[in-house]
Structures are given as structure tokens and as C-alpha cells.
Amino acid sequence: MRDTVRPRETKDGNRARLTAIIEAAREENVTAQELVLQSVRRAILDGVLGPAERLRQEELADVFGTSRIPVREALRALEYEGLVKSEPHRGFTVTSLDADDIEEVYDLRILLEGHAVRLALPLLTDDDFDELETLFAEMQSVTEPDQQLATRERFYLRLYSVTGRPRLVGLITRLRQEVARVLRWATITHSSSIHEQFYEAVRTGDAERAVTLLAGHYRRVAVLIRRYIKEAEARERADRRLRR
Amino acid sequence: MRDTVRPRETKDGNRARLTAIIEAAREENVTAQELVLQSVRRAILDGVLGPAERLRQEELADVFGTSRIPVREALRALEYEGLVKSEPHRGFTVTSLDADDIEEVYDLRILLEGHAVRLALPLLTDDDFDELETLFAEMQSVTEPDQQLATRERFYLRLYSVTGRPRLVGLITRLRQEVARVLRWATITHSSSIHEQFYEAVRTGDAERAVTLLAGHYRRVAVLIRRYIKEAEARERADRRLRR
DNA sequence: ACGGGCTAGAATGTATCCACTTCATGATGC
DNA sequence: GCATCATGAAGTGGATACATTCTAGCCCGT
Numbered sequence: 358m359r360d361t362v363r364p365r366e367t368k369d370g371n372r373a374r375l376t377a378i379i380e381a382a383r384e385e386n387v388t389a390q391e392l393v394l395q396s397v398r399r400a401i402l403d404g405v406l407g408p409a410e411r412l413r414q415e416e417l418a419d420v421f422g423t424s425r426i427p428v429r430e431a432l433r434a435l436e437y438e439g440l441v442k443s444e445p446h447r448g449f450t451v452t453s454l455d456a457d458d459i460e461e462v463y464d465l466r467i468l469l470e471g472h473a474v475r476l477a478l479p480l481l482t483d484d485d486f487d488e489l490e491t492l493f494a495e496m497q498s499v500t501e502p503d504q505q506l507a508t509r510e511r512f513y514l515r516l517y518s519v520t521g522r523p524r525l526v527g528l529i530t531r532l533r534q535e536v537a538r539v540l541r542w543a544t545i546t547h548s549s550s551i552h553e554q555f556y557e558a559v560r561t562g563d564a565e566r567a568v569t570l571l572a573g574h575y576r577r578v579a580v581l582i583r584r585y586i587k588e589a590e591a592r593e594r595a596d597r598r599l600r601r
Numbered sequence: 602m603r604d605t606v607r608p609r610e611t612k613d614g615n616r617a618r619l620t621a622i623i624e625a626a627r628e629e630n631v632t633a634q635e636l637v638l639q640s641v642r643r644a645i646l647d648g649v650l651g652p653a654e655r656l657r658q659e660e661l662a663d664v665f666g667t668s669r670i671p672v673r674e675a676l677r678a679l680e681y682e683g684l685v686k687s688e689p690h691r692g693f694t695v696t697s698l699d700a701d702d703i704e705e706v707y708d709l710r711i712l713l714e715g716h717a718v719r720l721a722l723p724l725l726t727d728d729d730f731d732e733l734e735t736l737f738a739e740m741q742s743v744t745e746p747d748q749q750l751a752t753r754e755r756f757y758l759r760l761y762s763v764t765g766r767p768r769l770v771g772l773i774t775r776l777r778q779e780v781a782r783v784l785r786w787a788t789i790t791h792s793s794s795i796h797e798q799f800y801e802a803v804r805t806g807d808a809e810r811a812v813t814l815l816a817g818h819y820r821r822v823a824v825l826i827r828r829y830i831k832e833a834e835a836r837e838r839a840d841r842r843l844r845r
Numbered sequence: 846a847c848g849g850g851c852t853a854g855a856a857t858g859t860a861t862c863c864a865c866t867t868c869a870t871g872a873t874g875c
Numbered sequence: 876g877c878a879t880c881a882t883g884a885a886g887t888g889g890a891t892a893c894a895t896t897c898t899a900g901c902c903c904g905t
Contacts, residue, residue, distance in 0.1 A: 413856070426890075429674060446858075446895080461766045461767075461768055462768065465769060690866045692886070
């Protein structure tokens with residue numbers, strides 16, 4: 358279990374999983390860079406490509422069966438999503454998050470998602486409620502962690518989209534993406550009742566209660582993740598000391 | 602004056618101005634794509650490349666004396682900054698802002714910059730004040746609109762950087778960038794005393810007053826810009842009717 | 846033994862070339 | 876006369892090939 362936070366563990370196994378992701382995405386894309394972009398994004402979010410892992414262009418090009426050009430453009434795009442970073446002549450690596458990053462992201466999520474909730478609630482139509490009801494039911498019915506994450510994503514983004522503000526929704530999406538990876542390993546045992554309470558507040562149009570619930574939840578989650586990361590870092594350091 | 606909002610007016614004149622921008626940036630960059638990225642960004646912000654203008658890769662490559670590859674990567678990066686947009690097989694165009702965009706951006710700016718002010722003020726050190734003092738003096742001393750914009754940018758971003766939060770500062774930078782273009786044509790006759798009042802609040806550490814001033818100012822500016830854009834759109838429509 | 850410079854290999858940055866999509870123009874049928 | 880379809884040019888998307896930069900390992904000196 359402990360090696361989940363250490364990069365570059367099973368190169369071959371990961372490559373196979375990456376191939377699976379590609380196959381799943383190949384159908385729906387026209388341009389090669391879209392294929393690469395979506396596949397690599399998914400691979401990072403699913404933890405197939407771990408933090409600090411180096412992304413060699415040629416290797417990726419091989420896996421995708423394309424040249425390096427579309428790979429480079431896709432990576433450039435991911436850089437602006439914050440999932441990878443690049444230095445001239447040194448190539449791209451997957452970004453890693455430390456405790457400070459978690460604090461910043463969750464702080465911003467509280468700010469932006471809270472704002473979105475306040476804007477969205479008064480605008481909700483019956484059609485919106487119909488859809489949200491379905492998404493919420495889905496979210497509550499699934500049990501596998503990955504699926505819980507995915508359905509939750511859909512529910513909340515659908516709610517925020519009601520605001521009709523592309524930038525706001527885009528920023529929130531980006532921030533959620535950045536920490537989605539961490540949620541996978543730091544499997545939070547969060548009471549799913551929080552989402553029930555939140556949705557109840559949404560139903561009744563009580564924006565302030567909804568925002569309070571959301572903020573409180575995020576603060577608790579942030580504390581848990583930060584604790585997890587600090588422990589992981591401590592283990593890492595201890596490991597390095599032992600190995601000498 | 603009226604043609605300032607219409608794209609593609611003096612192609613040759615603009616090309617000359619673009620060349621000037623490139624020469625200014627050529628020194629400090631290592632990779633070609635960095636050169637292209639920074640130059641095109643500046644060109645858009647300075648209005649040399651107007652809204653809805655199409656950006657042909659080959660033409661830009663010509664101007665920069667490079668191949669199309671670095672151009673494409675730079676444009677892809679600008680797409681994620683929101684300054685250009687692309688459709689597969691149709692290429693890149695400079696984005697244009699309508700009244701709704703202005704409302705969204707200023708709304709987010711109030712939210713994020715307000716947050717940054719609240720975080721920054723308690724953290725300000727004497728060194729920070731020294732630098733801010735210098736930047737503020739510069740800002741108040743220049744008179745040319747472009748320079749006012751540039752110095753204001755430096756002052757506020759320096760202040761926000763005190764928070765030590767790269768994402769927050771990055772998001773604010775992006776949003777300011779997006780509307781910076783509009784500020785050029787819609788030359789706001791804003792009382793510069795607002796910045797004096799704001800800085801006075803910063804000096805005394807009165808975060809709430811600073812935020813209130815900032816929010817009020819942005820709301821007024823947003824109204825002015827929206828009015829300007831709507832008038833420009835109306836003129837545009839009238840022009841089109843006349844031309845038939 | 847240990848640290849610093851140097852060389853070969855690898856990986857990135859860029860240029861040139863080809864393939865395919867899109868769009869405008871004009872021909873053709875109704 | 877009008878709509879529709881073919882056809883060409885223009886332009887983007889992608890592949891291959893070359894230039895440039897970084898890096899890891901080796902040699903050498905101390």
C-alpha cells in the first residue's frame with residue numbers, strides 16, 4: 358500500500374493500463390492530439406501516471422502510434438491545466454501536490470464553488486431538477502470509489518453549469534481535477550450523508566446552508582488529505598534514510 | 602474612432618507594429634515558441650491583433666522567421682489562457698468579449714482579488730511596503746494610458762503575490778489579461794483617486810475597506826465597459842444594415 | 846577514494862514535407 | 876433563376892528528419 362505515493366513503480370503494468378485507456382478513447386476523437394490529450398489526462402487522474410513521473414515524448418508517441426507533434430501539443434495543453442509542467446529542453450513531468458497546494462486548492466474551491474452555488478440556486482428550473490435528481494441517484498447508488506468520484510463530478514458540475522458562466526465552471530473543473538488524483542490514494546472515508554444534506558439544501562433553495570455544508574466538508578477533507586500527504590512525505594524520508 | 606472595434610482594418614500597419622513587438626521580445630527568449638507566445642500575447646493585449654481576427658499559422662511563421670511548429674504550440678498555449686480559440690481544421694482566431702463575458706470576468710475578479718487582498722494584508726512586511734511604495738509612485742506618475750495600465754498591473758500583482766499562492770495569482774492574472782484589451786479602446790475615465798484610497802486602506806491594514814473600494818470600482822468599470830460594448834455592437838449592426 | 850571536467854548518448858526543439866479537411870468558386874441540372 | 880454538386884486552392888494536422896541541448900557515465904587528477 359505504501360508504494361502508492363512513490364512514482365515510477367511498475368512501468369510495464371502501467372503501460373498496459375495506459376493502452377487500455379487509449380483504446381477506450383480512440384473512437385470518439387478526430388484529431389490525434391485530442392486523443393493524446395484526453396488519454397493522458399485520464400491516465401494522470403486515474404493515477405496510472407504518478408506524481409513527478411517524467412513523460413518522454415517519444416515513448417508516448419510510440420504508445421499512441423503517432424509522431425511526437427500531437428503529443429507535444431497535448432502536453433502543452435495539460436501544462437495549462439496544471440497537471441504537468443515543463444522546462445525548456447528538459448521535457449514534461451507530472452506535477453505533484455504538497456500540503457500547501459492542497460490548502461490553496463481547497464481554499465479556492467470553497468470560494469468559487471460557494472459562489473457558483475449562490476448563483477445557481479435561484480436559477481434552477483424544473484428540467485434542471487429532473488436531471489440533477491437522476492445524477493444524484495446515480496451518485497448514491499454506485500459503490501466503487503472510482504465511480505463515486507466520477508458520478509459526483511457529473512452531479513456537481515451539472516449544478517454549477519446552471520450559472521451559465523463558462524469561466525467559473527472551467528476554473529472549478531480545473532481545481533477539482535488537480536486534486537482528483539489525490540482523492541484516489543488518500544481514499545477519504547467521508548460520510549456520504551454530506552451530499553444528501555447538501556442536495557436537500559439545494560432542493561429547498563437554501564443557498565447559505567448549502568454553502569456552509571460544502572465549505573465545512575471541504576475544510577475537513579483538506580485536513581485529511583494534508584495529514585495523509587505529510588505522513589507520506591515522512592515515510593518517504595524515512596525510506597530514504599534506511600536505504601543508505 | 603469608430604473602426605476601433607472592427608477587426609482587420611490595417612493589415613499592413615499592424616504587421617509593422619507586430620514586427621516591432623517581436624524585436625522587443627527577441628532578446629530575452631531561448632526557444633522560438635516562447636518568443637511567439639509572448640509576442641502574440643502582447644500583440645493581442647495591445648490591440649494589434651483585434652477580436653475575431655483569424656490567425657493563419659503560415660503568416661505568423663513568416664513574420665517570426667520560424668516554421669509553423671512553434672507557432673502552433675504557442676497558439677495552443679494562448680488558447681488555454683483564453684486569448685484565442687480554435688476549432689479542428691479551422692485554425693485559431695482571437696477571442697472576442699461580449700457584455701456577458703465582461704460581467705462574468707469582473708464578478709470573478711471581485712471575488713478572487715477581494716480574497717487575495719484579505720489574505721495579503723496581514724502578511725505584508727516592511728520590504729513589501731517598500732516595493733509597493735515604489736510601484737505605487739510609478740503608477741501615479743505616468744500619464745500615458747498604456748503605461749498606466751502596465752504599472753497598475755505590476756502594483757496589484759505584486760500585492761497579490763504576497764499571498765504566496767500561485768494558483769490564485771495565476772487565475773487573477775488570466776482574468777485581468779482577458780479584459781486588459783477592452784480597457785484600451787473603452788478608455789475609462791476613472792478617477793485615479795480610487796487607487797489612492799485603496800492604497801491608503803492597504804497601508805492601514807483595513808482589508809474590508811480595501812475590498813469594498815475595489816469591488817465598488819470594478820462594478821462601476823464593468824458597467825462602463827458593458828455600455829461601451831453594447832454601443833459598439835449597435836453601431837456594428839447599423840453599419841451592416843447600411844451596407845446592404 | 847572522491848570530486849570535477851569531458852564525451853557519448855538520449856531527449857527535446859525545430860524545419861521541411863506530405864495528407865486530409867474545409868471553403869469558395871463555378872458549372873450543371875431542374 | 877436558383878439550388879446543388881463538383882473541383883480547386885488554401886490551410887491545418889501530422890510524419891519524418893535534422894539540429895541543439897541536456898545528462899549520465901567515464902576518465903583523470905588530487
